[in-house]
Amino acid sequence: MKRFRKYALWLSIVALMLVLSGCTNTDPITSESTGIWNHFFVYPFSWLILLVAKVTFGNFGLAIILVTIMIRILILPLMIKQVKSSVAMRALQPQMEKIRKKYKNPKDPAQAQKMQAETMALYQKNGVNPLSGCLPALIQMPILMAFYYAIRRTPEIASQQFLWFGLGAPDPSLVLPVLAGLITFLQTKVTPNPAMDQNPSMKMVFYIMPVMIITAGIGLPAVLPLYWVISGVFSVIQTYILYKVYQKPELAK
Template sequence: MKKLVMALMPILLLVVLTGCNMSEPITADSQGIWNHYFVYPLSLLLTSVADWTGGNYGLSIILVTIMVRLVILPLLMKQQKSTLAMQKIRPEMQEIQNKYKDKKDPADQQKMQKELMELYQTHKVNPLGGCLPIMIQMPVIMAFYYAIGRTTELAEHSFLWFSLGQSDPYYILPVVAAITTFIQTRVTLTDEIQPQMKMVMNFIPVFILIAGLTLPSALALYWVIGNLFGIGQGLYLKKRMKLLKETKEVPAVTS
């Protein structure tokens, strides 16, 4: 399940980047659960932070991007604990699976599932614990992306050398976004990721570069800041994973 979700994440990203109804402004009157409860609150947060910073929407994007990433960070830390806990019991899991490898009878398969569940309960491990944080954070990231693209106030302001509502005339942001995306993928790659998955992740920086050449600079700025945060986050999580592996016991993960 976790591998499936991880494999779908780049595809979801590509769908988000192509966007639908990105030109439709988001307001308090926008219809639908997605607009009303996800996109609009983040759009309101962007405009509120901009008001607090003296109408600087570029700075607002930077601050809110960091805020969103900090909110998501505990989910990633929980996912990491769950992943490590599953790694600890993997030999026992494989032993049970090998025991029933040549038994195709449904009753035997049910016995295998029962023994696996007992193993999870004994070690207080949730087999879906690594998937749930990913599934929770994706709607937040997607909603924030749409909030930036559909907040009309952003298009009317400039930041540094570029207009937030227009593509970067010097192509600096798209290039930096692509480079930081590439670095982030290198930082977050692990030995467990399949070669096919690595190929897909290598394609993402190219797509970011192409999309950044035409999409509003506000989105490219969001990618750059998110990537920079992601690079630091990835280095921190790798160091944390190393420390967790050095401990004799892994904290139980039950949700």
């Protein structure tokens, strides 16, 4: 189970690196674009941005903010499922720690098998599925990545001005990249993650991510850090509220 969570984490990091580096197709997206990813994932989001932009009288900055919030609301059920799983797993941490101490040599195949069997019995007794916390995050990933590329590959956006910056050029004030990095860091703080607390190398990765966001945001069109800021702010507020709502009483001690 730990191995699955580890793979899920590194898959998320690889996806983030691909997004930040722009290593995929950045040609303009249209209804004629071929391929399942382009036609059924990226183009619908591009179409939605253009549709909302008409409602906002051609204000693409405002359109992207509105669509970002719409998408975050759309994936809210997945977020709720993820939070519930995280809270349930945290509630079981003391009992899981006792099991780990009981079997002090997990490299011994016999002890490892007994520890795994006892851990799974604990999950079943409490109705907890450890995979239910990872799967919602993996399902969200293609949705958010498709929206990211829809923003990047919709040519109408690049020529637009919003607030003090042009959407198609880097933010000259660097305000957006720095904000995006700070909000990314804040997201790691408001999201409880026992695995990260127990693994120093994993914790280091989460500290590196905000630096990657800032570095990439400095050179990318300002529309992308704008999206990261809005998405991040909504995610922080959403996460804080959900953990308050679903927090179990015994965890408040």
